Amino acid sequence: MSLDLFVKVAVDVPGLAPLSYKVPNGEEPVVGMRCVVPVGRREMVGMIVEVSQHCEYDPSKVKPYRQLLSEVSPVNDEWLAMTRFAAEYYQHGWGEVAMANLPSFFRAKPRPQYLKSLERLRESKRVKVSVKPDTPPVLNDEQQEAVKAVVDHKGFGPFVLHGVTGSGKTEVYLHIMAEVLSRNPNAQILFLVPEINLTPQLQGRILRRFADRVVVSLHSGLSAGERARSWLAMHECRAQILVGTRMAVFANIPHLDLIIVDEEHDLSYKAGDGIRYSARDLAVKRAHLAKIPIVLGSATPSIESWAKVQSGTYRVLTLRERAIKTAVMPTLELVDPRVDKTHKGLCSRVIKAVEQALSRKEQVIVFLNRRGYAPVLTCPSCGWLSTCPHCSTYSVYHKSNGRLICHHCGWSAPVMHHCPDCGNADLAPVGAGTQRLEETLSQLWPEARILRIDRDTTQRKDSAQKAFDAVHAGEVDILVGTQMVAKGHDFQRVSTVIVLNVDSQLASANPRSQERAFANLMQVSGRAGRAGLSAKILVQTRFGDRPIFDALARQSYEMFADALLKERRNEGAVPFVSQALLMADAPHINQSLEFLQHAAHLGERIAETMPEREIVVFDPIPMALMRVADKERAQLLIEAPSKASLNVFLRQWYRALLEVKTNVHWVVEVDPMDV
Numbered sequence: 001m002s003l004d005l006f007v008k009v010a011v012d013v014p015g016l017a018p019l020s021y022k023v024p025n026g027e028e029p030v031v032g033m034r035c036v037v038p039v040g041r042r043e044m045v046g047m048i049v050e051v052s053q054h055c056e057y058d059p060s061k062v063k064p065y066r067q068l069l070s071e072v073s074p075v076n077d078e079w080l081a082m083t084r085f086a087a088e089y090y091q092h093g094w095g096e097v098a099m100a101n102l103p104s105f106f107r108a109k110p111r112p113q114y115l116k117s118l119e120r121l122r123e124s125k126r127v128k129v130s131v132k133p134d135t136p137p138v139l140n141d142e143q144q145e146a147v148k149a150v151v152d153h154k155g156f157g158p159f160v161l162h163g164v165t166g167s168g169k170t171e172v173y174l175h176i177m178a179e180v181l182s183r184n185p186n187a188q189i190l191f192l193v194p195e196i197n198l199t200p201q202l203q204g205r206i207l208r209r210f211a212d213r214v215v216v217s218l219h220s221g222l223s224a225g226e227r228a229r230s231w232l233a234m235h236e237c238r239a240q241i242l243v244g245t246r247m248a249v250f251a252n253i254p255h256l257d258l259i260i261v262d263e264e265h266d267l268s269y270k271a272g273d274g275i276r277y278s279a280r281d282l283a284v285k286r287a288h289l290a291k292i293p294i295v296l297g298s299a300t301p302s303i304e305s306w307a308k309v310q311s312g313t314y315r316v317l318t319l320r321e322r323a324i325k326t327a328v329m330p331t332l333e334l335v336d337p338r339v340d341k342t343h344k345g346l347c348s349r350v351i352k353a354v355e356q357a358l359s360r361k362e363q364v365i366v367f368l369n370r371r372g373y374a375p376v377l378t379c380p381s382c383g384w385l386s387t388c389p390h391c392s393t394y395s396v397y398h399k400s401n402g403r404l405i406c407h408h409c410g411w412s413a414p415v416m417h418h419c420p421d422c423g424n425a426d427l428a429p430v431g432a433g434t435q436r437l438e439e440t441l442s443q444l445w446p447e448a449r450i451l452r453i454d455r456d457t458t459q460r461k462d463s464a465q466k467a468f469d470a471v472h473a474g475e476v477d478i479l480v481g482t483q484m485v486a487k488g489h490d491f492q493r494v495s496t497v498i499v500l501n502v503d504s505q506l507a508s509a510n511p512r513s514q515e516r517a518f519a520n521l522m523q524v525s526g527r528a529g530r531a532g533l534s535a536k537i538l539v540q541t542r543f544g545d546r547p548i549f550d551a552l553a554r555q556s557y558e559m560f561a562d563a564l565l566k567e568r569r570n571e572g573a574v575p576f577v578s579q580a581l582l583m584a585d586a587p588h589i590n591q592s593l594e595f596l597q598h599a600a601h602l603g604e605r606i607a608e609t610m611p612e613r614e615i616v617v618f619d620p621i622p623m624a625l626m627r628v629a630d631k632e633r634a635q636l637l638i639e640a641p642s643k644a645s646l647n648v649f650l651r652q653w654y655r656a657l658l659e660v661k662t663n664v665h666w667v668v669e670v671d672p673m674d675v
Contacts, residue, residue, distance in 0.1 A: 005029070006055040006062065009037050009046035010095035012107070015658045018049050018094060020057055021065040029065075032074025036067040036109055045069070045107050047098045049080060069110065071118055073236070075252040082286045083250070089647060091654040091668045092275050100275065101250035105228035121229045122236070133211040137323075139168070139175060146172050146317040150295060151179040156288045158314045160264075160305055161297040164555055165526020166490075168323025169297045170202070173260050174209050176295065180258045181213065181240065187257035188234060191243045192279060194266035196221045197464035198488045202262075203243045210241065218244035218251060221461065246271065246279030249286065256290050259283050263487055264296035264305060265519055267673060276669045299526060299557065300519040303568070306561045307575040326532030330497065330525050332553040333536060334544040342540075344440045345432050345500070350538050351444065353496055354478070358448060362495040362533055363471070364478045366437060367524045370501060371454040371482055372396035373436045374429030377404065379419035381426070392627035397429050398456070399436070409629035437500070438480050445478065453481040486524040495533040497525055499540065506543050509624075510674060511573065514548060518560050521552050578646040580638045581672040582657075585631035586664045589622055592634040595664040596620035600636055602656045606649060615640050615649045631665070637675055646670075 005023035021037055023029055033048045043066060055062055083098040090097075099107050105121070139147065150159055163169045173191070180187050191206070193199055196219045206215050216230040216239045233239035235252045242248055246269050261269070261280050269279040280296065287294035296305055296314070308314040322329070333349070340347040346354075357364045376394040377386040388395045388406035395404035395411065405412045418425050429436065438452045451467060458464035464484070470476055474493055479485055505517040521539070529535025539549070551560035569576050582599055584592040600617050607615035618637040626632055638653075640646035654668060 004053070004055075004059055006052055006059075007035070007048045007065065008050035008052075009035060009065065010049050010093070010098050011037065011039055011044050011046035012093075012095045012099040013039065013044075014093060014096060015654070016093045016095060019046075020055055020062055022055075022059070022062045023051075024064050027068055029068055030074050032076065032080060034069040034072070034106065035065045036069070037065045038063055043109060045099065045109055046095060047075070047080075049084075049094065049098075067110070071115065072106070072232070075235070076254050078256070078286070078289045079252045081289050082282065085285055085289075086275070086277055086282055088651070090275055090277050090670050091650050097275055097277075101247065103228040103231045104224050106231070121225070121232050122238075134205070134208040136175065136178070136209065137171060139171065140321065140323065142319050142321065143168055143172050143175070143323070146319065147175045147179065149315070149317055150176050150293050151183075153293050155291045157293040158284055158287065158308075159293060159295045160301055160309050160314050160316045161295050161319070162301055162309075162316055162557070163297070163299060163319030164322065164329070165299045165523065166322040166324070166327050166530045167299075167319035169262070169299075169319065170205070171323060172317075172319070173262070173295065173297065174206070176260075177206075177241070177258065178209070181210070184255075184257055186237070186255045187240065188237065188253045188255045189241045189258045189260070190248065190251065190253060190256060190283070191241065192248060192259070192261045192269070192283060193243065193245060193488070194263045194268040195484070195488075196245060197458065197468070197484055198262075199243055199245070200462075200465045201468065201489070206241060206243065213241055214239040215241040215243065218242060218248040220245065220247065246277075249279040249282050256286070257292055259287050259292065259294040261294065261296045263298055265298045265300050265302040266487070267516070270671075270673050276667070278671060281671070300522045301557070301561070303515055303561060303564060304575045307565055310562075310565065322530070324531060328529040328532065328535055329555050330528045330535035330537045332525070332549065333538045334549060335538055335540050336542060336544055337540055338542060344444065345437070346440070346444075346498075347540055350498055350540060353536065353538050354445070354498065357496040358445065358477055360495070363474075363476065363491065363493040364496045364498065365485060365491075365494055365524065365527055366441065366478060366480045366498045366500065367482075367486060367520075368432070368434050368437050368480070368500045369482050369505075369520065370431075370433045371435070371456055372405070372407075372433035373399035373439075374433055375431040376429075377415065377427050378430050379422060379424050379426075380428055381424040382419060382422040384419050384421045390627070390630045391625070393625055396433065399429075399439075400456070408625065432501075434480055434482060441478055441480065448477040449475060450478045450480065451476040453479065453484050455482070455484070458484070483520065486520060486527070489527060490530060491527050492531040493533070494528045494530070495535050497528045497535075497537040499524060499537065502539060503541055503543055506541070506546060506548070512673060515564065518548050518552065518557075521548075522555070522557065525552070525555075578640050578643045579672060579675060580646060580650055581669045581675060582636040582638070582666060583623070583633060583669065584635075584664050584666040585628075585633040587631065589626060589632040589634060591664055592632055593620050593622070595660070595662050595666065596634050596636040598660065599653075599657060599666075602660075603636075603638065603649075603653050606652045606656065610645070610649060614645055635675075 008018035010018045087094040087097040218230045309316045335347045374397040377397045395406045525537040586592045603617040616639040620636045623633040
């Protein structure tokens with residue numbers, strides 16, 4: 001009987017199951033270690049997921065691995081189980097998930113200076129607190145009840161912390177964290193936020209509250225070395241609190257005792273490329289595997305989470321009042337531009353409201369979820385439009401740098417001086433983006449201090465934090481911005497919020513548009529009146545009779561969500577069904593559709609073998625934005641009555657698709673957000 005040892009190693013190759021390798025004599029590999037292995041003609045770093053004395057292949061033909069990487073301790077079983085679940089649920093190879101979501105330092109073959117580099121990563125980079133620690137405020141009764149419910153819960157428990165904007169959800173998080181850390185000195189906490197620009201503010205607040213703890217962050221704005229340092233600090237238990245965006249859900253945290261997902265409804269938690277996972281959903285699964293509580297916080301929970309609250313799967317903790325007693329909820333005013341004619345895009349009531357706020361030395365937010373100067377440039381003479389040469393959409397006019405930029409593929413070109421079709425020199429912008437709005441406001445109020453915050457103004461490192469610091473310091477009178485200004489910021493001097501161009505979202509055919517519009521409106525309106533100032537939100541809209549505004553006027557998410565769930569149930573739509581989307585792109589749409597038609601036939605044959613034939617395979621169709629970056633795209637929707645039945649179907653279908661020989665690029669997205 002052979003005493004040889006064998007390992008199975010997960011490597012980052014699409015659709016590939018873990019590969020078998022022989023263990024060199026004298027070595028003692030452990031599950032969760034990394035090793036260098038031969039894969040075809042390449043050498044790759046993979047993750048050991050099984051160690052055994054048995055091998056399903058002829059042992060004499062099994063190659064040994066090249067090198068065992070034991071300088072870092074193995075990842076734990078919970079991390080391996082979570083990545084395996086993600087691979088199976090989102091239809092990828094285990095190695096694709098496990099290895100692709102390690103920091104690049106730990107998935108690359110060791111170089112000569114590897115050990116020295118590793119030691120540098122281990123050097124303490126603890127952030128020093130330059131201000132005195134916070135004194136925790138006394139919580140109100142609702143906040144105390146929420147804290148008690150979470151900290152008294154044993155084992156896995158999913159909680160939805162549903163509080164109106166300004167109700168003190170962050171303070172509830174901090175008190176829960178304090179209780180968890182006091183009860184277990186070795187406890188570690190994962191705190192997810194949707195966007196990078198929210199990370200410094202929150203991390204600073206946590207540092208002031210937990211001055212004796214090590215707090216690290218993990219997001220795409222960090223360098224590769226900074227990411228590796230934060231990951232390793234949590235992995236080796238030298239840090240207790242990790243604040244990060246969706247990538248942080250894949251950090252290895254040996255003593256994970258609590259997960260918090262702030263603004264859990266936010267679309268940023270869903271990856272838009274690669275492995276299209278939902279960090280919120282994986283966080284819930286991770287809490288289940290670790291047998292710990294998870295808190296999903298939002299003033300506007302996702303419709304999926306609210307459905308689970310209604311079914312009793314999740315427990316809701318409600319904060320009905322703003323945390324500061326003097327804080328007031330904003331009143332809603334709807335302004336119809338068909339009745340109140342606009343001047344430079346603003347109705348007279350809107351202009352008057354801004355003037356009144358400025359006269360009182362209060363701050364104003366003008367919310368327009370469209371960056372750039374104008375959505376399109378046109379020629380009034382011949383009707384030419386500034387289309388992107390690579391996409392079936394328009395290139396956006398950015399006046400500040402004199403360029404046309406496509407927000408989908410990144411194509412950019414200088415603005416031409418004459419119409420390329422007829423030679424007319426009088427090209428005109430159509431519509432307004434944040435750049436043009438900033439210019440308009442400067443013309444109307446030349447003495448006002450105006451600041452624009454969007455993706456264009458915050459590209460440099462720390463620029464977003466500096467901009468928000470200026471607002472908090474009272475150095476800004478009018479803040480112009482996109483979604484970046486709508487959530488998570490505790491502005492003390494804002495009394496008036498103006499919302500423009502919400503009609504484009506309300507008129508959208510996207511089935512999620514109403515949900516997203518309401519979330520945007522609730523979130524941005526919640527920036528006003530947080531410190532006792534009288535507060536109002538003015539919305540320029542032609543759709544003032546929509547029920548969405550009744551719920552907004554009452555600041556009632558429940559009213560909106562319950563009506564939407566009833567409608568979705570009647571229609572047999574998400575979250576009462578489960579969906580997957582197969583997307584294909586090729587140089588010509590016919591190639592994409594031909595591949596999807598073949599995929600549909602494969603899917604129908606598999607669906608016929610399943611009990612009750614409950615899988616629905618829809619016809620392939622071109623995507624709404626068909627052409628992006630010179631690729632023409634189409635999609636095929638799959639629908640099932642449950643996630644379990646969908647997953648059974650997808651496992652068979654995905655394997656069948658991998659066998660199809662095609663030059664078409666394709667990807668499966670489970671739980672798509674735009675159908």
